[in-house]
Amino acid sequence: MADLDRGAEPSSWTFKLSAGSFHKLSALLTLALLIFAFSFGNAAFFSINNGLTVLLQTSVIGLLGIGMTMVIITGGIDLSVGSVLALSGTITGLSIKAGVPVGPAMAIGVMAGAACGFVNGFVITKMRITPFVATLGMMLIARGVALQLTGAAPISRLGESFGLLGNGSLFRIVEKTGGIFPKVVFPGIPYPVILLAVVALAAAYLLRRRQIGRHIYATGSNEEAARLSGVLVDRTKIFAYVLSGALAGLAGNVLMSRLVTVQPNEGVMYELDAIAAAVIGGASLMGGVGNISGTMIGAAIIGVLRNGLNMAGVSAFIQQIVIGVIVILAVYVDQIRNRR
Numbered sequence: 001m002a003d004l005d006r007g008a009e010p011s012s013w014t015f016k017l018s019a020g021s022f023h024k025l026s027a028l029l030t031l032a033l034l035i036f037a038f039s040f041g042n043a044a045f046f047s048i049n050n051g052l053t054v055l056l057q058t059s060v061i062g063l064l065g066i067g068m069t070m071v072i073i074t075g076g077i078d079l080s081v082g083s084v085l086a087l088s089g090t091i092t093g094l095s096i097k098a099g100v101p102v103g104p105a106m107a108i109g110v111m112a113g114a115a116c117g118f119v120n121g122f123v124i125t126k127m128r129i130t131p132f133v134a135t136l137g138m139m140l141i142a143r144g145v146a147l148q149l150t151g152a153a154p155i156s157r158l159g160e161s162f163g164l165l166g167n168g169s170l171f172r173i174v175e176k177t178g179g180i181f182p183k184v185v186f187p188g189i190p191y192p193v194i195l196l197a198v199v200a201l202a203a204a205y206l207l208r209r210r211q212i213g214r215h216i217y218a219t220g221s222n223e224e225a226a227r228l229s230g231v232l233v234d235r236t237k238i239f240a241y242v243l244s245g246a247l248a249g250l251a252g253n254v255l256m257s258r259l260v261t262v263q264p265n266e267g268v269m270y271e272l273d274a275i276a277a278a279v280i281g282g283a284s285l286m287g288g289v290g291n292i293s294g295t296m297i298g299a300a301i302i303g304v305l306r307n308g309l310n311m312a313g314v315s316a317f318i319q320q321i322v323i324g325v326i327v328i329l330a331v332y333v334d335q336i337r338n339r340r
Helices: 011-041 048-073 081-097 102-126 131-150 160-167 191-209 211-221 223-228 233-259 270-280 292-311 316-339
Strands: 173-175 183-186
Touching: 011 292, 048 081, 048 191, 048 211, 048 233, 048 270, 048 292, 081 102, 081 131, 081 233, 081 270, 102 131, 102 160, 102 233, 160 191, 160 233, 191 211, 191 233, 191 292, 211 223, 211 233, 223 233, 270 292, 270 316, 292 316
Parallel strands: none
Antiparallel strands: 173 183
């Protein structure tokens, strides 16, 4: 336990971390190549407005991916984040309709997501049900609750302040032209992008500098050895799932705020995007390996890929095929890394 508290890492982790760094560099090179290829094919791709659009699209995937990375490092998986996203957004919308101010209502939505994560962690650790089955059940439950609460109908007329988080920006510069609409000199940095950056930095600090972060890595690397070293394995797993659920709730607020309407059907297949971002960024499905910076690169790859393919006129179905192939290749590379 003392070694873990001091941040000492077993020698077996050294190779995993170096291999993970190589995987992250490969992902970064892939991202650079994608940006070059799409900007070469379409000059509008490299514009400031399109770049901000990509960042906005990446923000939701990134928030989900950070929580997913925590869970994957412990050796688990969370298939419920897309449905929890929808349920949290629904809870936020209903709270606003009930007269709760926007800020507290969003906090209630995040807490609802954290509660779903706690249930996942409890079922996995105390009932000894595999993460795949437990979170699959939560995926169905959360989606069903969201649809039942709303009657599968959207919740609208939530006020302008509800759309501020998803559509507002910092350092926005406009110039009055005398017409109806002012000229936008600089669109500003979107709030979701700033939020993602803050959450990513906080999560990276937690993983690398705090005791709970070392325990997360220890649990995923060798659960039995971690338990014998004094790590509270069950509590560590529950913490990871609670964090994943809370970030899914936060992502739900961001997405619904962008739409300025609560849609209980949103978030379908988002869990696969979150898993893809983590795996592409170097997280190992075997547990014990992963980092936030790699996940951010993976989320950016998915965002750039989808944006570039959209601008090229490629159908959404083909995009799913492409991303699916990339995920399989990323997992295959991870398997080769583990064998070595």
